[in-house]
Amino acid sequence: MKYITEMNPNGKVALEDTILYKNIPCTAGSKMLESFIPLHNAEVVDRLEKAGYEISGKVNLGEFGFDLLGETSYFGAEKDEKGNLASASASLVKSGLKGVLATELNGASLRGAALSDTVFVKPTYGTVSRYGIIPCACSSEQVGVHASNVEDATELLSVIAGHDGKDGTSLPSDRNDYSANNGVSGKKICIPTEYFEKADSTVKEKLEKAVACLKENGAEIEFVSFAHLEASQSAWFIMMCAESCNNLSRYDGVKFGHRAEKYNDIEELYVNSRTEGFGILAKAVILYGSDVLSKNRYFTAYDKALKVRRGLRKALDELFGKYDMILSPVSSKTEYNSADINTVYEESYFTSLASMLGLPAVAVKGIQLVGNSFEESKLLSAAKVVEEVK
């Protein structure tokens, strides 16, 4: 299923179903929110409509965006012609939409774009308002743009980015720069060997093509060792699950969302509604998140993850002191016909760094470019070069 709710057949831009549109159900791909109808537009929706873009509908996704490629959607996973998992948003972009706005949480949007040879741009955390986005990991998630090419993605990003007083973490707009025509001449790009080693031959082939193209256009490419990726992956999972567990606690069957039909008291209302409303991956996130925030584990798990994040920030300052951007795979393979919780965790290896640090990232031609905060222009210019890979 591509759309969960179709709105306007003439619309050229769609919204992943985590983005609120007034009076239209917003499900986040979950049974829990099947009946939830928001009272407000998300800020990004107001910006799109003000700029004259009509909205075509609400796009299917994996439950709350935790999964690999949408396989956990309550409304059914989307598959490509070969029977492999495909993101619903990629299918829409390929069939002629100008773009889909989507919340990049645990890599699903970047991955979906990479596996379908389309483009996804996630800007620096704080540049696009999160007002009206179904919240999971509030310290990291960010709305980005899925499009078939860099130009369209950039066009829509420019429309939705900018300061919003309704979001306390929204940044001033003065550092936003989305010019994509600066090329890569003289740019230094690194590939962490740890990433490279985890990729299969199909992914490596895509990386090599991108490297050749970037070199041809004047960039310098170097392999480096960045030893903190496993720490980054563990810390990211702790943070994502903790923050999401907290945000998902509002769905208790009392005020909105799914309410169990059978219960004898308030305790049963909570337990039955949540047991019925959430799917297996959301439940795993809730359990893991509750654990890492519990009194006995807080300082050995959650607080440690915060420390890892601060440590990574320092390591990245050093890395970005030498290199303009990181080139890496987005996933270990190029095709998945199914995914379980372990796959979701393992594949987050490639996206956790940008997620946790709020870094800008672009998926293009099956690879991703990750830059330092506010360096979207460098990434978009490089993506435009890579886009020409045949």
Next chain:
Amino acid sequence: MKYETVIGLEVHVELATKSKIFCSCGTEFGAGQNNNVCPACCGMPGMLPVMNKKVVELGIRAGLLTNCRINRYTTFDKKSYYYPDLPASYQTTQWFAPICVDGGVEIETSKGKKVIGIKQIHMEEDAGKLVHDDWSDTTLVDFNRTSVPLIEIVSRPDLSSVEEVVAYLDKLKTLLRFAKVSDCKMEEGSMRCDVNLSIRPEGSTELGVRTEMKNMNSITAISKAIEYEVARHIDALERGTEVLIQETRRWDDVKNKSFGMRSKEMAADYRYFPDPNLVPIIIDDAWYSSVVESLPELPNVKKERYMSEYALSENDASILTSSRALCDVFEGAVKENGLPKDTANWILGECMSILRQKKLSADELDIAPEKLGKIVKLVADGKIVRNAGKQVLSAVFNDNVDVDEYCKEKGLDSQSDTGEIENAVKKVLDANQPTVEKYKNGETKVRNALFGQVMKELKGKGDPALIQSILSKFLD
């Protein structure tokens, strides 16, 4: 064995802001059910908190009033638990870096002065209210109170009696009302209190088993509950009536008993963690100073000044400075008339008696200070008599009349025409020859009767001093 009681209080105070802590909904008490709500304070997904700066300022104020250190870097945390009156299933509060720490206030009881330590003051949002509907046998929820800003003032376990607890709560109330941090109305729930209590053999330094009574909202209930709990603890220790456990108890005001709710061992794990949607608040020097400057002169400083500058008695100065409203009226009136002693007497006498009749508290004294100042001066100057002054005051209270116009309209100006008073005195003395004789024979107390007759002759408007002096002229 003799025991001593160890009490610590957690006092919740609703802040006097017009809007809620993270959204623009109103905070007034008594609004229609679910009238002051929006998607944000109802916990709807996608709504983000926007910090109300005024809350931080009132938090700083509370800290300054209680001699706390203000944390210049302060953060908000999420506290998770499920309850239908908590729409997002988490409460935004301060756990890791509260705004104020390490303070104390001085109280005075029959045993003398004592400082009660304050461990911390933190900001947080209030929860909603559950209402049971007997008709449909359902529980309904009113979210008006959700996200109303609160501060929680956590004392150290320094209190040891009901008297000290009452004095401490009174002190907090006076200070917080003085600086307009909160109206502290226990009856409206804007001041509530959790009482932590244990007992131990006198002289012991170890703490006993502690019980906590939550959400107490009247001084009477707090006093009764403390007395009940102390007796229960002593019975348990001395006579083995029960085994004390660390638990939360509910005070039943009708049955005059406390009941166990849940033991701390089984209590929820609140899973505190920093709220990623609220960036840390940094209180820079400029902001800090502006709050310090906005702080009114505090009651103890004011009291000293009233005694030294205005020569008021300690008692009068104490009463006046127990309420911001009294101080404001007093200072405003003195500015108008330059008569601090007379003004203090009028406030403590006439104004208080009117408030008592109307069943209002001192804080509810609502009168234009310059009008009171004028009345006091008119009486002091003999322009109107005291009773006329009271009459004007009452009219100002009830209808906010103009003092001069009212005196004119009602003909209250006192008679200070010497000729007319002489005529009246002569007339009275002529008509009361036997009384005059008595007076001259040494029965001086009859003079009052003669004075009264003269005043009656002058329809109550005679200048008393002038009447006395003219009476003297004729009699002595």
